Amino acid sequence: MKRLLVILSIISLFHSFAFAQKKEISQAQTYVKTGKNLDKAEASMRKLLADSANHANIKIWHTLTEAIRLQYEQANEQLYLKQKFDTASLFNIELRMFQAYESMDSVDARPDHKGRVTIKYRKRNAEYLSVYRKNLYNGGVFFLSKQNYKSAFNLFDAFLDCVNQPLFSNNKLSMTSPSELSAAYLATYCGVKLGNSELALKYSSSALDYKPGREKTLQFLANIYSEKKDTVLYRESLKTGFDEYPQNEFFFTRLVDFYNGKNQIDSANVVVDKALMADSLNTLFLYAKSNLLLNMGEYGKCVSICDSLIARNDTLADAYYNAGVAYMNMAFKAEGKSQMKKYYKCSLPYMERYRELAPDQKDKWAAALYNIYLNLNMGKKFEEIVGILKN
Structure with missing residues (x-):
């Protein structure tokens, strides 16, 4: 008897719940019909x-989508009539509408028993x-203009996601169309601004196909892979x-640094030479070449490039430094004392000028000038440098 009462109670509870649910759906449908309390x-x-x-329950989904659809249409109408309405709210309603319809479609497409x-x-x-x-x-685009990168990404994401949604399978949408490629680039940009590599990489392959943004996308990817240590x-x-944009200093400097860090001097030199073919007067490219020549022991060629840079701009501190170091290295390798002094004398004006232009770089010029003053018997200046080094 007790068991029967429990079963009857469960059945009663189920019917009560079903009735309450039916009533709630009915109330929502009434709101939809009246266009109020949506x-x-x-x-x-x-x-x-x-x-x-x-x-x-497809009935619940249908009621939900209808409620959101009417909210969106009412908001659109208010904007059309130039009535006061929050534009951001309109786009957020639209996002919810697309998401709801796509979820409903997945239920609608389920097989029956x-x-x-x-x-x-x-x-x-x-x-x-x-x-x-x-x-x-x-x-x-609207949220991007407001620097609301998260909301902007969500809208671009929803726009692009339609391509793969079964709901739009008959619409012949493609990730290769201009709007999709543009959205992919902007979504990637939003991911970068959010500092979220997962979001930034989601559409990066398509972003690379967006020609106006390809150069920036490659920069985004380089930074992401650098952070990931890939x-x-x-x-x-x-x-x-670099191959596609040889005059872009972002790719140039990082690629040369990468090869130098791996001690792949020949590869770094190939990069520098290719960059100079694209722009033979670029100061950065020429300075990088002087660095490589210095590391390769081509001291005379290094000095020649540094002199050409200084002739164009006599405030390029690092050009003086490289030339000064090149002459000092010649002095270290000199066979006789007179030749050694000759190279130290050549190095002297470059290092002193470097000191003037970069007074804070004591760790670079102080030790160099110590050797120069010592070998040229420049007493007072030598004592000054000793004092600097002690301090």
Whole structure:
């Protein structure tokens, strides 16, 4: 008897719950019909869908999408009539609308208990949403202009996600169209600004196909791979960037530094020579060449380049330093004392000028001038440097 009473109680509770659910759906549908309290209708349907037991209930999904659709249309109408309305809110409603319709489509496409699939709403919903899809892109641009990168990414993401959604399978959407490529680049940019490499990489392959943004995308990727310490992809993105944009100093400096760090001087030299072929008068490229020549022991050629740089700009401190070091190295390798002094005398004006231009770089010029003054018997100046080194 007790067991029967428990069963009856459960049945009664189930019927009470079902009645309450039916009443809640009915109330939401009334809101939808009247076009009022649509936010309440949306909230109540989302509450029901929070219960996994209701997730396959197409009636709840249909009521939810209708509630959001009307909110969006009312907001659009207010903007059209130039009535006061929050533009950001409009785009957020649209985002919720697309997400809700896509979720509903996945339920609509489920097979029945016999394995049959009868998709009832897809064609109509896809036709309706296609009219407004471009506004997802526009919303992303809007939020981007406000530097709200997270919201911007969400809108671009929703715009691009439509390409892979079964809901739009008959729309022939493609990631290679101009709008999609532009959205992919802007989504990548948002991911970078958010400091989120996962978001930045999500559409990066398509962003690379967006020609106006390809150069910047390669820079984004290089920075991301550098942070991830992925040396293979880091070098690959730098090399691709440099090969395509040899005058871009971002790729040039990092690629040369990469090869120098690996002690691959020949590879670094190839990069520098190619850069100089693209721009033979570029100060940075010429300075890098002087560095390589210095490391390769080509001291005379190093000095020659430094002199050409100084002739164009006599305040380039590092050009003086490289020339000074080149002459000092010649002095170290000199066979006789007179030749050694000759090279120290040549180094002297470069190092003293470097000191004037870079007084804070004591760790570089102090030791150099110590050797020069010592070998040239320059007593007072030598004593001054000794004092500096002691301090």
